[in-house]
Amino acid sequence: MARKRKGRAVNGIVLIDKPLGGSSNQILQKVRWIYQAQKAGHTGALDPLATGMLPVCLGEATKFSQFLLDAEKEYEVTAKLGIRTTTSDADGDIVEEREVTCSEDEVRAACLSFLGSSKQVPSMFSALKYQGKPLYYYARQGIDVPREARDITIFELEITRVALPEVDMRVRCSKGTYIRSLVDDIGQQLGCGAYVTRLHRTKVADYPTANMISVEALEAMVAQDISERDYAAIDALLLPMDTAVKTLPAVELSAAEADRLQHGQSVTPLGDMALAQGQQYRIYDTGSEPARFLGVGEGVCAPKDQKAPAEQVFVAPRRSVVYSD
DSSP states (O other): OOOOOOBBBEEEEEEEEEEEEOOHHHHHHHHHHTTSSOOOEESOOOOOTTTEEEEEEEGGGGHHHHHHSSSSSEEEEEEETTTTEEEEETSSSSEEEEOOOHHHHHHHHHTTOOOOEEOOOTTTTTOOOETEEHHHHHHHOOOOOOOOOOOEEEEEEEEEEETTTEEEEEEEOOOOOOOHHHHHHHHHTTTSSSEEEEEEEEETOHHHHHOOOOOHHHTTSOOSSSSOOOOOHHHHHHHHHGGGTSSSEEEEEHHHHHHTTTTTTTTTOTTTTTOOOEEEEEEEEEEESEEEEEEEEEEEEETTSSOOOOOOEEEEEEEEEEOOO
16 A cells, blocks of 8 residues: 655645755745645756746656746846855856956857857756766765766847946846856856856746745745644645746646546547647646646557547547646
């Protein structure tokens, strides 16, 4: 018999406004304790130096955290020229200092040259894994390990202030982009070095900044004694799980087809919607009012032994992201 999980079976996403200092995991555990949730997970760690939006997924919403990990992000960053540090931010040790002789126009040109797609080598002080351990584990021991350059895209880069040696920017980027590495690369291109003194994440996907709440404010909304805790106010802050996947096209199922899907069978959606093989879809059961979100499925061609035409595509469940409440 499976062991019963402790805590509440609460599902949803809360947008935490991460403060300066402390790890994302510490905040995650605090939020889980406040909600007394059975499960919790965040959607991409922020460094202790970084502040801003940290979506925390509770319960079944953790199954959709990867979609937010893969989503576009937006940051406000202050870079200081003339200094390089071990971590490319203010938490590291200074390894090099140079005079800043570049002009404002040269700074703007260097920053804007990083717009578009490029390759980026992750910082040694990142959480990327090498042989099962995060890179920062090796970096703290002075060990340099091989890192593969990764494809990234800078969709927008707006310079909001230049007051040399400081530069403020707003950056909208693809998943896997390290802003610290971007700033270090800009400094290297200018020939004087640079590091991050301030980093604030303003967006994950298109979640509204106005919906963020601090851990302190969240904690103040509930009693410290768990036995006396009323969760209504903080539960009302939770965003629905399907907000994590709303960029995917939606598929509606009848109650009967929804039941088939949740038993691991491929199903046909309502209407005459044409499905694409390999495309992921967010799936809804129209047998309830309002329609109930079931999870994510993937378009698959009919097996050859079925009577359906070879080009017909069904929705097949992806077990990691289909749930039953």
